[in-house]
Amino acid sequence: MNQAVKVSCEKIEKALGASPAFRRIDERLYVVKQGSAYVMVTVLPWGEERAVVRCAAQLVKGADVTGELALALLKMNAMLRFGAFGYVPEGKLIVLSHAILGGATLDDVEILATVRDIALLADEYVDKLVRTHGGARMQDLLEDAAYKRILDTMDKGEA
DSSP states (O other): OOHHHHHHHHHHHHHHTTOTTEEEEETTEEEEEETTEEEEEEEEEETTTEEEEEEEEEEEESOOOOHHHHHHHHHHHHHOSSOEEEEETTTTEEEEEEEEEOSTTOOHHHHHHHHHHHHHHHHHHHHHHHHHHOOEEHHHHHHHHHHHHHHHHHHTTOO
């Protein structure tokens, strides 16, 4: 792990660590829940001496890409302060993401603003996207999976 990655992780944990919505998932992966959005914060090495902090929210799963959806995402991108909507064919995912430079220049204000804006935008647009283009909200899928695990545990008498 290069020094910029290490510094970025330390700064993210310092800036977000006190929030009950913040969880460290892995060495360079964090998640923040706000409203109906889960923002994944990933620290990626960029060469030998730099790092990138990528904030991404998976909004919708199962949406079919159409010209109408592609045009809608492009129009929304034109209105954003930063970040961009995208489409991932594997899983038919609509995502919202933004990357910032990590390392020594990364600061608390930048981290908080990026995570907050991605979460707020994701929360604002997810229902509109499902209503107009189909698919399921990622939050609903995650909650359904958690509920199923609870029921499976109860069925096995492990509760």
